[in-house]
Every structure is written in structure tokens, then in C-alpha cells.
Amino acid sequence: MPAQEALVSAARHFTAELLDSWSIPRDKRDSAVLIVDELAANAARYGHECMTLQLVLDHHVLHIVVVDSGAGVDRPSHDIAPDEHGRGNGIVGFLAQSTEVRQAPEGREVHACLQWPA
Template identity: 50%
Template sequence: MKSVRRFTHDVLCLWQIGDEKRDAAVLIVDELAINAVQHGRTDMTLLLTLNGAVLRIAVADTGPYVPHPDAGLDPDEHGRGVGIVKHLADRVEFHEGARRCLAYAWLRVQSLADSSVECGAAA
């Protein structure tokens, strides 16, 4: 997952998104990617788009949508990711298709193009 976090961090730095929103977006991507890896079958796709002040994060995988954690899993270890995403994002949607699950998260951001954005190493 480190490469997904790094990619997201670097793109948002390029788009000059400030630290707070960039960190939230990186965490959203991380949680959605972890779900895709855990529940998907083979492929995962990440799409980041910036339209004005709205960042859209889309993660697609080839597995079914899993709305609730498996009853056999320890609740301290599983099931909080979607809650974290819903807390950080302004809007979240999940769509299950015949062969894939799509997760979307929208986040209102402000580009800091007129000021300096410090972009150190990603987590």
C-alpha cells in the first residue's frame, strides 16, 4: 500500500493541495485500497480527479461489495476503514457491478497555487 499512498501524496502535491486535505485524501485512498486488496479478486484501479475545488477519489476492484465485516473477524482489527472514509470525505458511494465494486469519495479541497506547499516524504 505504500506505493498507492506515495502516488496519491505526490499527485496532490503536484496539484498543490494543502497538508490537511492531502493527508485526509491519502488516508481515504489507503483505506479504500486496503478494502480492494482484501475483498477484490485480481485487479484494482485508482483514479484521482480534481475539478475546481472538488477532489474525486475512485477505487475499483473485481470483487463484490462487502457492506459489513465478517462476523468471524476481530472487530478491533477489521471493519473500521469505511467508517474512517465516511468521516473524512464529504460524500461516499459504493456501487456493485456484475464484475466489480466501485468506491467513490469526494472531498472539498483548496489548491494553494498562490502559496508555497511543502511536500515532504509520504507516509
């Protein structure tokens, strides 16, 4: 999808509906939706042209992958107060059992995993 902040809510709603259809426990679904919101917002802000959201469920582990077309260099935002900038990565790190960021040929890939007992 285009890397536009207006589409972050679409990614969030898509995630909630899909995870509901997969019968994901409510607390994990809510955490996943918040993770997608943060990652999609970052991709929209820094990702240049496009972003991709991938959700994969594998044996009680939800893999969330957001890829943007950015070069991995954060552009400073002068319209955001310093105390409001940079919290998203902390939120993702707190909610996810693991996270990984890497530069791929397509752009920056951010992986976050949520797991729960069987």
C-alpha cells in the same frame, strides 16, 4: 494494479506525490492519502484480482475512485481482531464530504469526494 495488500503503500505514495504536484492543501492531501489507504486496503483484501485508483481534481473537489474486481461480498477474515475490523469505512465517511459504493460490471466502485473553499 494487482489487488495485493503489498501494493497499498504504492497507491498511498502515488496519491501523496500527485496531490503535492497539484498543490492540494496539506490537510486535504493528508485526508485523501488516508482515504486512498483505506479504500485500497479494502480492495486488496476483497477485490480478487485487480484494483484501479482514479484521482480527479475538478474545481476544488477531489474525486477518489477505487474499483476492485470483487463481487461486493465481504469475506470474513479470521486473522483480524473484531475490534480492528470495519473501521476503514468509518474513517472514509468521516473524512470525505460524500461517499458512494456501487456494484459495477468491473466490480465494486467506491467514490469519495473531498472539497475545500476556493
